[in-house]
Amino acid sequence: MPDLLLFLKAAVFSVSASAVTVLALTFCRWTADRAINNRPPASAVLLVSFVPGVWTGYWSLGFSFQWPPGNALARFLEIILPAIVLIELVASLQKVPRAAVWFLRTIVAAVCGRVLWHESVYLVADSWSGLTSQTALVLVGCLLSLMMVWLILFRMAESAIAEILPLGLALCIQASGLAIMLAGYIKGGAAAIPLSTSLAVPVLMLLVMRRQCDIRGLLGIGIVSLFSLLFIGRYFGAVSSTQSVVIFFAPCLAVVSWLPIVRRRKPAVARLLCLALISVPLLIVLTQAKSAFDKRMAPLISDSCSSILLTPAAIAIRGEAQP
Amino acid sequence: MICLKTLRRLFLATAVTVGGMASTASTAFAADEYVYDLVHSSVSFKARHLDISWIHGRFNEVDGKFSIDRQDPAKSTFLLTIKADSVDTANPARDEHLRQPDYFDTKQFPTIEFKSKSVKAIEGGYEVTGDFTMHGTTKEITITLMGGKEIESRGVKRVGFSTELKLKRSDYNFDKGAIGPIGDEAIVIIDCEGMSK
Numbered sequence: 001m002p003d004l005l006l007f008l009k010a011a012v013f014s015v016s017a018s019a020v021t022v023l024a025l026t027f028c029r030w031t032a033d034r035a036i037n038n039r040p041p042a043s044a045v046l047l048v049s050f051v052p053g054v055w056t057g058y059w060s061l062g063f064s065f066q067w068p069p070g071n072a073l074a075r076f077l078e079i080i081l082p083a084i085v086l087i088e089l090v091a092s093l094q095k096v097p098r099a100a101v102w103f104l105r106t107i108v109a110a111v112c113g114r115v116l117w118h119e120s121v122y123l124v125a126d127s128w129s130g131l132t133s134q135t136a137l138v139l140v141g142c143l144l145s146l147m148m149v150w151l152i153l154f155r156m157a158e159s160a161i162a163e164i165l166p167l168g169l170a171l172c173i174q175a176s177g178l179a180i181m182l183a184g185y186i187k188g189g190a191a192a193i194p195l196s197t198s199l200a201v202p203v204l205m206l207l208v209m210r211r212q213c214d215i216r217g218l219l220g221i222g223i224v225s226l227f228s229l230l231f232i233g234r235y236f237g238a239v240s241s242t243q244s245v246v247i248f249f250a251p252c253l254a255v256v257s258w259l260p261i262v263r264r265r266k267p268a269v270a271r272l273l274c275l276a277l278i279s280v281p282l283l284i285v286l287t288q289a290k291s292a293f294d295k296r297m298a299p300l301i302s303d304s305c306s307s308i309l310l311t312p313a314a315i316a317i318r319g320e321a322q323p
Numbered sequence: 324m325i326c327l328k329t330l331r332r333l334f335l336a337t338a339v340t341v342g343g344m345a346s347t348a349s350t351a352f353a354a355d356e357y358v359y360d361l362v363h364s365s366v367s368f369k370a371r372h373l374d375i376s377w378i379h380g381r382f383n384e385v386d387g388k389f390s391i392d393r394q395d396p397a398k399s400t401f402l403l404t405i406k407a408d409s410v411d412t413a414n415p416a417r418d419e420h421l422r423q424p425d426y427f428d429t430k431q432f433p434t435i436e437f438k439s440k441s442v443k444a445i446e447g448g449y450e451v452t453g454d455f456t457m458h459g460t461t462k463e464i465t466i467t468l469m470g471g472k473e474i475e476s477r478g479v480k481r482v483g484f485s486t487e488l489k490l491k492r493s494d495y496n497f498d499k500g501a502i503g504p505i506g507d508e509a510i511v512i513i514d515c516e517g518m519s520k
Contacts, residue, residue: 003500062499062500070431070459070496071424071428071431071459072424072431073424119431120430120431121429121430121431121433122430183423184419184420184423184425185423185424185425186425186500186501187424187425187498187500187501188424188425232424235430236423236424236428236430236431237423237424238419238423296416296419297416297420
């Protein structure tokens with residue numbers, strides 16, 4: 001059973017760190033000049049405030065980082081996540097050619113699966129890349145799916161509902177975390193908490209402050225994070241392929257904003273409609289995952305059975321003896 | 324022509340003699356080699372639950388080979404490979420959970436291995452020092468293998484060993500969050516029988 005108090009603490013720490021960074025960056029000025037254009041661009045604020053949010057969240061969850069990373073989750077947090085944050089920071093600089101940025105993004109999308117599979121049972125020893133024709137095909141499929149979702153969301157980032165997209169991604173990341181936990185991989189699921197809060201908080205704060213911002217950098221980070229978590233859940237945990245695919249493509253449901261019937265509505269209504277639509281498949285997947293969990297895992301945490309799933313905090317809440 | 328025939332015979336005779344000598348030498352001095360007999364062996368473990376009782380389990384798929392040099396025990400070698408995926412605690416849901424990355428992470432670390440580095444004969448068995456690799460972490464450990472008596476049954480030479488070792492999961496990089504209700508320390512009990520090839 002997951003340690004709910006620990007997860008709550010991680011969420012609070014992550015939210016606080018992101019919020020403080022957004023406030024600090026929003027009101028700071030490059031020079032003594034009071035002009036509004038002397039402030040850091042909102043897109044850079046979004047990207048920079050993501051980092052302390054995530055780091056504080058993982059620190060409060062008790063994640064330790066070692067080099068070289070020993071498992072898929074560590075490789076995501078120590079290689080893939082820093083790489084995509086760095087690329088999106090570079091992309092936020094106006095002088096960098098777009099083609100170069102897309103080249104770097106494609107490289108991340110192409111190597112992501114291979115990096116996560118590193119030294120696992122999915123790779124064979126007697127091949128240079130470690131891939132068989134079947135695993136290579138899986139990675140090509142992953143690359144195409146990742147690039148497709150990336151392009152669709154980037155296209156929508158220019159529409160009136162743009163600000164809702166990182167929030168939709170944060171919802172999907174949180175749903176993937178819950179699905180991973182319900183499938184039995186608690187630490188993998190917990191990894192979603194700092195990611196989703198650090199994606200959502202800066203966007204929400206800038207929305208409240210009514211600051212226009214380019215959310216594409218944050219979208220890139222969110223898409224790669226969502227893909228990596230689901231990949232880990234599918235290939236190292238017990239999340240099913242169907243659940244992974246449904247959660248991964250759920251943010252694309254925001255394309256309904258292109259329909260004239262939605263486009264005619266006020267932006268706030270269109271945003272809420274998109275967010276509600278994204279939530280529907282997530283709720284279906286989570287209901288199905290919960291029912292599978294109840295069938296498979298619940299006997300382990302019932303009072304009559306010995307349990308390996310109970311954490312000390314959960315035992316304390318239930319009033320049982322501490323180990 | 325005759326000379327060539329004689330030479331060929333001489334060469335063959337020499338080859339046969341040298342080959343025979345070599346095979347005799349290997350029988351007399353080389354170590355006896357055995358393979359792990361899965362049918363008559365077991366690798367089991369137990370760990371404390373809530374510090375009040377023990378949870379028992381076993382690994383169903385184990386492979387290994389060992390060579391025993393009775394003249395020079397230091398030349399003996401022991402190798403044991405356990406398939407982590409074969410963990411069995413008589414509860415399929417719990418086994419599934421144990422295979423996940425919170426515990427054994429069997430997709431990332433499919434095997435648990437012991438490879439000997441030095442062997443010393445002691446009374447009633449051998450003291451074996453070697454590398455124990457579990458969950459991607461290798462540590463040098465010393466185990467006391469009791470037994471080693473060889474018998475011949477139905478034309479197959481058999482030798483048996485038993486050992487018990489205590490391991491701390493925290494030493495092998497297991498997730499700290501998963502150490503709590505299940506004790507950090509696990510006792511591994513190995514009873515194995517080897518068959519000569």
